[in-house]
Amino acid sequence: MTNTAYVELLNLACGALLATAVLILWRRQFAAIIRWFGVQGLALASLAAILAVHGHDARLGAIAAGVFALRAVALPWLLRRALARAEAAAVQPQRETRPLVNVTASLLAAAVLTLLAYAVSQPLTALTPASPAAHAIPLGMAVVLIGFFSLVTRRRALAQVTSFLLMDNGITAVGLLTVASTSLLVELGVSLDVLLAVLVLQVLTGRLRETFGSTDLDELRELRD
Amino acid sequence: MNALGITGGVIQAVVITGGAPLLTGVMRQVRAKLEGRKGPGVGQPWRDLRKQFRKEAVAPEGTSEIFRVAPLALVATTVVTAVVVPFVTSASAVEPMADLFAVVALLAMGTATLALAAIDTGTAFGGMGASREVTILALVEPTLLVSIFALSVPAGSTNLAAIVAATLNDPGRVLSPASMLAAIALTVVTVAETGRIPVDNPATHLELTMVHEAMILEYAGPDLALIELASSMRLCVFLGLLASLFAPWGIAASPTPLALAIGTAAFAAKVVAGGAVLAAAEVFMAKIRLFRVPELLAGSFLLAVAAVASSYFLAGAS
Numbered sequence: 317m318t319n320t321a322y323v324e325l326l327n328l329a330c331g332a333l334l335a336t337a338v339l340i341l342w343r344r345q346f347a348a349i350i351r352w353f354g355v356q357g358l359a360l361a362s363l364a365a366i367l368a369v370h371g372h373d374a375r376l377g378a379i380a381a382g383v384f385a386l387r388a389v390a391l392p393w394l395l396r397r398a399l400a401r402a403e404a405a406a407v408q409p410q411r412e413t414r415p416l417v418n419v420t421a422s423l424l425a426a427a428v429l430t431l432l433a434y435a436v437s438q439p440l441t442a443l444t445p446a447s448p449a450a451h452a453i454p455l456g457m458a459v460v461l462i463g464f465f466s467l468v469t470r471r472r473a474l475a476q477v478t479s480f481l482l483m484d485n486g487i488t489a490v491g492l493l494t495v496a497s498t499s500l501l502v503e504l505g506v507s508l509d510v511l512l513a514v515l516v517l518q519v520l521t522g523r524l525r526e527t528f529g530s531t532d533l534d535e536l537r538e539l540r541d
Numbered sequence: 542m543n544a545l546g547i548t549g550g551v552i553q554a555v556v557i558t559g560g561a562p563l564l565t566g567v568m569r570q571v572r573a574k575l576e577g578r579k580g581p582g583v584g585q586p587w588r589d590l591r592k593q594f595r596k597e598a599v600a601p602e603g604t605s606e607i608f609r610v611a612p613l614a615l616v617a618t619t620v621v622t623a624v625v626v627p628f629v630t631s632a633s634a635v636e637p638m639a640d641l642f643a644v645v646a647l648l649a650m651g652t653a654t655l656a657l658a659a660i661d662t663g664t665a666f667g668g669m670g671a672s673r674e675v676t677i678l679a680l681v682e683p684t685l686l687v688s689i690f691a692l693s694v695p696a697g698s699t700n701l702a703a704i705v706a707a708t709l710n711d712p713g714r715v716l717s718p719a720s721m722l723a724a725i726a727l728t729v730v731t732v733a734e735t736g737r738i739p740v741d742n743p744a745t746h747l748e749l750t751m752v753h754e755a756m757i758l759e760y761a762g763p764d765l766a767l768i769e770l771a772s773s774m775r776l777c778v779f780l781g782l783l784a785s786l787f788a789p790w791g792i793a794a795s796p797t798p799l800a801l802a803i804g805t806a807a808f809a810a811k812v813v814a815g816g817a818v819l820a821a822a823e824v825f826m827a828k829i830r831l832f833r834v835p836e837l838l839a840g841s842f843l844l845a846v847a848a849v850a851s852s853y854f855l856a857g858a859s
Binding site for chain 1: 718840
């Protein structure tokens with residue numbers, strides 16, 4: 317792979333990451349959110365694959381395959397299954413009905429967060445000014461911040477799980493872009509951790525719905541018998 | 542100012558004025574076919590215009606000169622835009638006018654004049670339509686400016702001709718994240734600014750949902766024809782702008798007849814293809830509530846900001 321092609325593909329994958337993060341924040345329908353989350357997993361996997369091919373790194377290649385299997389296939393499938401169950405129960409419409417910050421304001425906040433991400437990752441970029449991967453760090457950082465913002469403003473459990481995963485996608489992207497060679501073991505551990513967290517949250521969401529008939533986390537403010 | 546730019550400007554003015562109603566016809570025809578109707582044919586908008594132009598000019602009682610001047614101002618600003626923006630050739634007829642800010646201001650001036658004319662009639666619908674249109678306009682302009690600005694950062698100039706020429710020299714630039722994000726933002730802007738579904742429905746005359754149609758409700762005869770013509774031309778200009786910025790292939794770089802013919806054909810093909818895609822997408826969409834329009838436009842603004850940011854920060858890498 318030539319150097320220009322590498323830089324262009326890398327930038328494209330990072331741009332796709334940011335664009336899908338924006339779309340996840342934008343959409344209300346859970347089905348659409350999960351679809352864009354799957355697309356983002358694909359973008360993340362191709363980012364790892366591009367880095368692997370460029371660095372002739374077999375371990376990174378394995379990580380790319382793992383990221384693809386987990387974030388583009390397994391997690392969207394789990395989320396879709398949770399959504400299908402909630403739809404079967406049909407307690408309320410399957411979309412984020414009233415987030416704490418309305419969508420327009422949260423999109424504008426995300427614009428500010430993107431700029432903030434560029435400001436805070438300047439020192440990281442300055443460490444290796446010649447590397448094109450380092451220049452893409454702000455994009456990954458923006459995904460982390462957007463994910464975190466979405467996590468604190470959404471009320472429904474499924475939306476919060478997706479936001480958590482969005483933030484994790486961002487963290488993985490920053491990790492891939494900053495670290496010269498990642499340990500396969502560490503990456504594997506983190507990925508399995510995420511999978512476990514989603515499984516636990518899924519069970520928790522199911523229990524929540526069975527008990528309260530809703531997955532609006534604001535209902536949990538009072539203690540009951 | 543050079544030979545290439547001037548020939549291009551003349552060709553663009555003729556092609557856009559003559560072809561814009563045909564573009565509207567093609568879009569209606571695509572929609573009709575997809576909905577299982579036969580459709581009135583591609584030439585119908587021109588037949589409608591001819592009918593309107595033959596009628597006697599009438600204006601409502603109590604309206605001022607603004608009402609009579611607005612259609613002319615709308616057509617004039619659109620024609621100037623059609624001349625100066627590099628659609629067919631990579632040079633502009635009036636180089637300083639092809640500036641990003643000048644073009645956006647020209648397009649906004651046309652809309653603002655029409656909004657004033659709508660208020661001038663003093664009817665409830667006119668005022669309502671004007672208020673809605675101005676709300677949308679205020680949200681669209683920043684996105685439009687910022688997203689084209691993202692493309693002007695790598696080119697190092699806000700001149701549209703310079704941006705198009707830079708993209709022609711380096712085709713890989715189209716695939717950069719900045720360009721990709723800006724393309725999504727500009728598509729949303731095009732839909733909003735030209736009053737298409739999901740922001741406005743050009744086919745409706747239902748009071749609650751009208752935006753553009755509410756503003757021109759009091760117009761009749763030749764004035765209405767001018768406004769209809771200008772609306773199709775604006776759609777053509779926006780689609781052409783998208784085509785020139787993100788797919789500038791086939792644009793004439795030299796003033797030879799062959800290059801100009803290819804440039805014109807490529808421009809027509811790209812605009813018609815863009816229009817057909819837009820019309821086909823509209824079939825599957827419903828108009829969104831007016832109160833959700835700011836949400837759509839805030840999203841496109843965010844994408845535009847991200848485009849500027851990534852074009853600025855990733856520029857250091859390559």
